[in-house]
Amino acid sequence: MDRKDDMDLESLKNMLSDVPDTDEFDLDSIIAEVSGQAPAKAAEPMPKAAAEPEKPVEPQPAPAAETKAEEPQTAPRNKKDKTAKKAAETAAAAEHESVEEAREARIAAREQKMAERERRTVQKIAERQARREAKLAEKEAAEQAAEQQEIVEEAAAEEASRKASISRKQARAARIAADQAEEEEEIKLVDPETAMHAARRRSGILSFRSVLVLILAAAAAYLSFAPSFEALPLPVVLDILQNPTIGIGALAALQILALLIGIDVFGNGFSSLLHGRPARGTLVSFAALASLLHCASLLVFPDQGGVAVPYTAVSILLLYAEMREARGRSLAQARSYRAVCEAEQPLAVYSHYDSEIDACNAVKCPLYDASSFLTEIERPDTVDRFSLIYTPIALALAIILSLVASFNCGEPVRFFWAFSAILSVSAPIGLLCAFGASYKNTASRLLRSGAAIAGARQANLLRGTEKVMLLENDLFPTGSIELEAIDNLGRITDEQILGCAAALTESAGLELGRVLTDTTKERFGITFTARDVRLVEGGVTGAVGTSRIVLGTAALMVKMGVPIESGHKGQINMYLVVDNALAGVLTMRYQTTKNTYKAMRLMRRMHMNAVLAVRDFNISPAMIEEEFDLRRGFADQPDPAGVDRLLNPNYAKGDAPAAILTREGAGPFMQVLRGADKLAGAVRSALTLGTFAGLLGMLIVFYLLYQNAADALPVMNILLYQLIWYIPVFIITQQTR
Template sequence: MAEIRDKKPYDALTDAEDLTAGTDVIPEGDFSLEEILAEYGGGRRRHILDEAEALATPELEAQDEALTDGAETAFALPPQEESESDELSDEEALPDADLPDEEDFPVPEEILPSPPRPVSIEQAVGQTVGDVMEAQESLTAAQRPRRGLFSRKKIPLEDTEQLYEPPGPPPEPEPEEPPVGPEPPLDEAMRFAQKRWRRLRRPLPVAALICLLLLAPQAAEAAGYTVPLWTGDGMLQTAVSAGALLLLCILCRGVFVRGGTRLAHKFFTGELLLSFSAVVALLDCAAVLWLPGRSAVPLYALPACVGLFFGQWGISQREKARSDTFRTAALDLTPPYLVTDLETGACKQPGRVPGFWSDAEKPSLSEIWQAALLPVVFVASVVFAALGSVGQGRNADFLLNWSAILAASAALMLPMTDALPAARLAKRLQKGGCAVAGCAGAERISRKKSMVVTDQDLFPPGTVSLNGVKLFGEEMPRAVSYAASLARSSGCGLRRLFDNLLVSEGGTLESLDDFSFYEEGGFSAAIRGESVLLGTASFMRKMDVRLPSGLNLRTGVFLSIDRELAAVFAVKYKPSDNVDWALRLLRRNKIQPILASRDPNVNPGLLKRKFTAKVKIQYPTLSDRVAFSEQESAQGRPRALLLREGLLPYAETVTGSRRLCRAVRSGTALTLLASVAGSLLSFYLTGLGSYALMEPLRLLAFSLLWTVPVFLLDHTAGRY
């Protein structure tokens, strides 16, 4: 064997010549495939072809016999000539002279046999194999055992059988928001809102004083005291009530303007209902003088006056919220960050201003709900007033009943359910350098109870430091250059740390090829044809990089070149008090942070070790983390603006938006419930004529009691 292996390739030709020595060598010639197979065709292929030809021969002979029989039937000879033709040769059997002419004996084409078709050996073999398979299947079916009593019948799957339920209809896509149109500068919007707020709040002290002056004599009479010149003088009471109500209509004309303006935009708001209540109460005061058939009951001017005061207060608070919001947003025309909404939750991105004003001017959820229900309440008040007066033959009491029903159904907090919490939140966020684009922007941010958090939010600049570097056979500039290049391409929070180290050590950034992330906690790339890895210790072990036995670093960053350890960077993560407080804030308000970290060391285990708060954070897969972190580069619609770094302003904005929406939603629901309840109760009492149970003071107390829970809810929007 050794000699054969040692031979050269051309020695085989010499051996062949030695074997043919002394023999007659046949000269070379051209041989066909049939001759080669005839000489060397003793293999399995030859046996298979022979068997197939043997099986196909009877079928071919049967086809030839059928063709021959058909030909004999078409050209049948007389019986006496058949015996003679048997003794003749093939050439003598049918001479050309004895053949009949086709013109003398025409034969129809339909009885002529079809011309024979050539059958290849492949077709014959295929047909034979098919017959054999059918015979085996029939034999297997005949020998198949019977099923037992409790056996199952196997039902073959068909193409039309559905292995799973078909998916339902795809979810309807959310309506796309209109593009951002021309917007006024935020500083101009701030100045305009401040002017309106100062103008609207100016009549509030006078309006409150008028309401108290009108309330005092009625409260004294209800307490059992006699008020000189007031008690028992109906004309004086009517004149004073009408004058006070008319004066408040002039002072609080902003309520009428706000109601008419929103009605032009197809929004029936609480300001419009309070305006109708004041107008109807003023007409009822005139009805006391002009309609002698009116019932002698007190006027409902006092609840209408208090309603105008609350309406003026509500619209002034709305302008106060807009003023504080635009003032914060106008501090920097290019804010560092904005907060937008994603399918997974809120996300912080690079800041921009266009679109913020448009979202701030959108109608709130309270206005949408009021526009859906208050028209029904208003129409119901007209119907109820007519049924309680005209329906009972008391036509002169129509304005009296209508003013009573409107005073009960026009809840005092209707204009303030969204204005008061928005003003409190804007004042709170202004101190932290944040601004939310009104109730509409807060609704989009808090729609999902989650927010995307990156490693730079948890460990802002200054909290990540280098605790030491250890090299393993590499130069410091080369190791730092490779590590800084990978860190910069990854986009993690270590980028600033390695950039500073790169400048101090005099390294340079290298061009990378085939950069990749790894779920195990690291990155890889090709630099100058070398395979470079950067990541945690567990990542290096999984990538078959040998590490020293005594090396124990929980937050270390390891660098390997061509699967050889090159350097170890000891990184220290220092927790921040603001981040710890922000995590506590998110936990108290049940907001789920989604960790979109690219730093391999920043994981839920590190957060539990570094922060005292019981962090419950969602840690998605690597692909999702990279996708979420890439959203930072995309600029969405600015639902909120952030002028400060860190997690705390971001968490306060998301938490405040959620509390604002909850306060608006709950307050609006309670206020609308008060409106419906007051409408039904007043209809019942006016229908019975029980005006003694519906005195103006009692009706005012009923309305003020409904404001207590709404005030408490609105107050929580700025406290968290």
């Protein structure tokens, strides 16, 4: 067989398929040539890319098919070409792979760089966010620290202020205690009944003598006014303008007679000054002495100028005012001593500073020492302490201004006129009568209510109290609490329910126990004895026989988990639990009395709050506010431990008693506080007005003396000035009735 026949065309085609698809080889032409067919038309050469124009590729026609004789010689050459081409292809593929690997490496490196850049960017953003959050957190922490520091500083400031306030109060209390200890050394106590009779007798004598002094003052005023008024009849002999020697002598005689009638008051003015305790009466004594010296100067130097009529009528009127003040004070002390004598077991009213609540409370406690209240009555009062300051100032100012006014005119003899004129207004009548009349009115009112107060100094202490401590008897006196009904649930009898409740409450020392015990006796019920009695919030617990008993309010039952029915509005129910089972319900009636209702309303008008020192679990601030129609927040009630502290008999021991009570209840208690408030207010207002009137009058008189305006300083003008400034003091005094 021919070699050509032996060749498999398909194998040849497969072998030649590895030849690169270029313009130099045309597979279809080669196959046609081998199979003896006409060769196909050579394909048009594909132009090269524009990148290589200098090497154009010439089209190569497909080689003509060889003859069968030449076929054995072409086979080896094709194999060599194929091997070379295959090696070139392998090298090209290797080169291509290396290029691709390099390209992939560059891409991977670029991606790695981008990833690293992104990672760094994210890291920077995270770091920036972390720094921002750290700054915000630091700022918030700083703000919180600042706020906390402000809170701490405010708390520290409040605490310091509170401690300072407490220290001031304690210093004030220590100062008062020191003054009291010093004053007690000079106080001599006598029997209350003896002191009462002595004060009453002295007040009667002063009343009679003051009337005589007032008559003499009216006579002196008539002798002073009549020469200036033709309508007033006056003998020529007594006319001070026509016969000055006899007229001035008559006025001096009236002055001396008035001083003899009130010699004790006149002498006390100088005595108190010599003992280092100048009083208001000292100014009166010096005014009377200056008036006598002025009369003498007018007789010795008739041509000295100035006023022709001395201020005798004014000085006698001031003596009358001082005598009326002493009379009112003596009468008020007599009434206070009377209250002490009538009381068998009096209660004392104290102004006690409670350091636990940082407030001053008005409290009722036993009178620890019977002589302590007598000491407070005899103790120097508010006006006496005020006089220690005002009197030396007024006296020194009068002397200085008189010297300046007299030497300014070049006539030193006018000193007596100037001194008498200035002293006549230095002690206004309102200042002299600032305490006696108000104290007398207050003592009279309190005596009718069953109480007595020591004076304006103690009244001022009571006026400064912030809260009033009220006991059970103050709110609901004896007879105002009643048992209304018993609701038996069938476990025990009504008598047993009542007896158990009475045993618990009476053993606890409640006023409610006395009421239930009396009710049990009235019904001929059974009386029990309770043991292990203990007061809890909202009730009382204990044991009766072998049973455990609990008596309390609805709130205590809810706390214990005992199911109860809601009571009717306005009812006060007590629930009795026997061995953890509800046995009965007792309905109580707390009836307000007329006097107690008035006392609570009076407390409301005085803007004072109540502290309920009661153990009765039925009495609560809400109940008191509802029963007495009071504002919300009027009453306050401490915890059981606080109640025990308030009810301690030695709670106010060490304080000076400000008043005493001879009757129980809130009525006398509130009358004492009301009287103290009025007395302290009246004395303070009178002293303020009197001080202003005295200083202003001294300056006005000095100015007129300095200007040598004698026509503006007659006796009538001085008297009118005194009376005008006494009118508001008189009105204030009448408010204490």
